[in-house]
Amino acid sequence: MLRLDQAEEAIREAVAKQQTFVVFGRCTVKYQGRSASTLADGERVLIVKQDRSVLLHRPFGYEPVNWQPPGCTIEVTASGDHLVFLAARARPHERLAVDFSDIKGVGAHRLQDEAEFSMHATEEEMKRAVLLHPQLVEEGFRPMEEERRAGASGFIDVFGVDAEGNLTIVELKRRAADRVDVHQVEGYAKKVQRELGRRVRAVIAAPSLKRTAAPLMKAHGVEFRCLTPRRCRDFLAKEQGLDKFS
Amino acid sequence: MLRLDQAEEAIREAVAKQQTFVVFGRCTVKYQGRSASTLADGERVLIVKQDRSVLLHRPFGYEPVNWQPPGCTIEVTASGDHLVFLAARARPHERLAVDFSDIKGVGAHRLQDEAEFSMHATEEEMKRAVLLHPQLVEEGFRPMEEERRAGASGFIDVFGVDAEGNLTIVELKRRAADRVDVHQVEGYAKKVQRELGRRVRAVIAAPSLKRTAAPLMKAHGVEFRCLTPRRCRDFLAKEQGLDKFS
DNA sequence: CCTTCCGTTAGGCTC
DNA sequence: GAGCCTAGCGGAAGG
Numbered sequence: 001m002l003r004l005d006q007a008e009e010a011i012r013e014a015v016a017k018q019q020t021f022v023v024f025g026r027c028t029v030k031y032q033g034r035s036a037s038t039l040a041d042g043e044r045v046l047i048v049k050q051d052r053s054v055l056l057h058r059p060f061g062y063e064p065v066n067w068q069p070p071g072c073t074i075e076v077t078a079s080g081d082h083l084v085f086l087a088a089r090a091r092p093h094e095r096l097a098v099d100f101s102d103i104k105g106v107g108a109h110r111l112q113d114e115a116e117f118s119m120h121a122t123e124e125e126m127k128r129a130v131l132l133h134p135q136l137v138e139e140g141f142r143p144m145e146e147e148r149r150a151g152a153s154g155f156i157d158v159f160g161v162d163a164e165g166n167l168t169i170v171e172l173k174r175r176a177a178d179r180v181d182v183h184q185v186e187g188y189a190k191k192v193q194r195e196l197g198r199r200v201r202a203v204i205a206a207p208s209l210k211r212t213a214a215p216l217m218k219a220h221g222v223e224f225r226c227l228t229p230r231r232c233r234d235f236l237a238k239e240q241g242l243d244k245f246s
Numbered sequence: 247m248l249r250l251d252q253a254e255e256a257i258r259e260a261v262a263k264q265q266t267f268v269v270f271g272r273c274t275v276k277y278q279g280r281s282a283s284t285l286a287d288g289e290r291v292l293i294v295k296q297d298r299s300v301l302l303h304r305p306f307g308y309e310p311v312n313w314q315p316p317g318c319t320i321e322v323t324a325s326g327d328h329l330v331f332l333a334a335r336a337r338p339h340e341r342l343a344v345d346f347s348d349i350k351g352v353g354a355h356r357l358q359d360e361a362e363f364s365m366h367a368t369e370e371e372m373k374r375a376v377l378l379h380p381q382l383v384e385e386g387f388r389p390m391e392e393e394r395r396a397g398a399s400g401f402i403d404v405f406g407v408d409a410e411g412n413l414t415i416v417e418l419k420r421r422a423a424d425r426v427d428v429h430q431v432e433g434y435a436k437k438v439q440r441e442l443g444r445r446v447r448a449v450i451a452a453p454s455l456k457r458t459a460a461p462l463m464k465a466h467g468v469e470f471r472c473l474t475p476r477r478c479r480d481f482l483a484k485e486q487g488l489d490k491f492s
Numbered sequence: 493c494c495t496t497c498c499g500t501t502a503g504g505c506t507c
Numbered sequence: 508g509a510g511c512c513t514a515g516c517g518g519a520a521g522g
Binding site (some may be wrong): 020022024035036037038040041042043044045047049050053055057058059060061062065067069070102104105107109111112113114115116117118119120121123145174175195229233 | 267268270280281282283285286287288289290291293295296297299301303304305306307308309313315316346350351353355357358359360361362363365366367368411421428475479
């Protein structure tokens with residue numbers, strides 16, 4: 001438990017120094033902007049980052065109950081025995097007000113973090129793997145371009161030629177393929193077929209197929225190849241191993 | 247700056263007491279599960295909630311760089327001059343490891359928060375408003391069912407009859423309607439038309455129309471009505487005002 | 493359990 | 508800047 005004037009001082013200092021800070025306290029919350037919300041009295045954690053993004057977290061749940069994206073304007077006002085924290089931005093016009101009646105603790109630190117974040121086992125990595133090791137799709141497959149625009153919207157993941165010389169479109173998914181994916185790749189295939197006047201094979205390469213997608217694939221002549229992010233990663237690791245000796 | 251053994255003690259106590267706690271510190275991070283990621287050395291905030299959801303935040307950006315949903319298993323291990331925080335869950339199998347080399351601060355509090363959160367100006371509220379005040383769509387409009395399944399996927403927001411007795415489908419959007427929305431409502435209209443063998447009007451009620459959606463609406467005979475969440479809210483407020491006297 | 497859709501989606505990319 | 512797509516999307520509702 002902190003005296004409100006001490007908390008106010010700590011928060012003002014953290015804002016001035018552009019530190020990342022958290023406030024544990026009892027509050028009510030109002031938000032108005034693209035939508036609008038109210039939150040009655042309760043104890044939460046407020047987090048403010050160095051880029052002035054704001055998060056208000058309840059003591060449960062993955063998601064913040066209220067927030068403000070980076071770059072908002074912050075204002076702190078003491079009014080009697082309350083401390084009001086205001087985060088606003090202009091476009092779109094949004095306003096988040098946290099009204100503290102009691103503050104349990106404040107922690108503030110200037111954080112240094114220039115490190116690179118790298119995500120693996122993404123669709124992007126699967127694509128890299130297939131381009132370097134086309135046999136992951138099937139023996140004799142040869143990719144032609146990394147990506148090919150398929151009409152107004154959407155891109156083809158991998159476009160190439162199979163062992164028999166057929167044009168082949170490959171759609172990669174890191175998770176089980178569903179009906180939407182089937183429609184998508186079928187649409188691409190149709191478009192390219194019209195453009196080039198040749199038959200085009202459509203292949204979905206994914207770890208599995210959702211139950212409801214299987215009949216649709218059959219109906220539209222779309223083919224399925226089992227390919228997991230894990231297998232792609234293993235092939236890429238092999239590649240890196242070879243790089244060491246090159 | 248905190249001695250690691252003190253930090254360890256504080257964290258263990260917070261975990262044991264099921265408090266909500268934050269850790270400011272220098273760390274590296276690894277995640278493996280549905281996807282996989284690594285994050286090199288830098289200073290961040292770790293947040294652990296009472297339901298054992300875990301968030302790791304960098305000092306910038308709205309989103310956590312890594313996380314774990316509620317209910318994961320937490321383990322803390324001291325190894326030499328490092329403190330390793332581990333959050334794992336079984337299904338799907340996911341593992342998040344935060345390896346602290348330095349801890350700047352720990353804050354922990356048991357938070358009490360049973361308050362109700364209420365969100366306004368949602369699509370749901372617009373629907374309520376239209377059902378109670380159909381003139382928001384147009385004079386003489388009469389809704390028939392709140393929702394109607396439109397084939398295998400998708401629901402019609404409001405289905406009714408206009409002043410001339412025409413079947414009318416209304417699609418509500420709380421934000422500017424785009425081309426996807428036009429395709430969606432047009433698909434619903436076609437389906438119902440086929441089913442009932444009668445012409446069906448398709449209407450999108452939204453605050454505005456994206457530039458690229460306008461020609462598409464004209465082409466497919468979909469109509470536009472300007473309707474804002476704000477206006478809906480005003481009508482609902484009027485309703486509540488009347489309720490006071492009933 | 494699976495499937496579907498909404499979100500103050502956020503974030504990234506292209507035009 | 509507007510439009511478009513993806514996500515470890517999360518969350519809710521329905522079957």
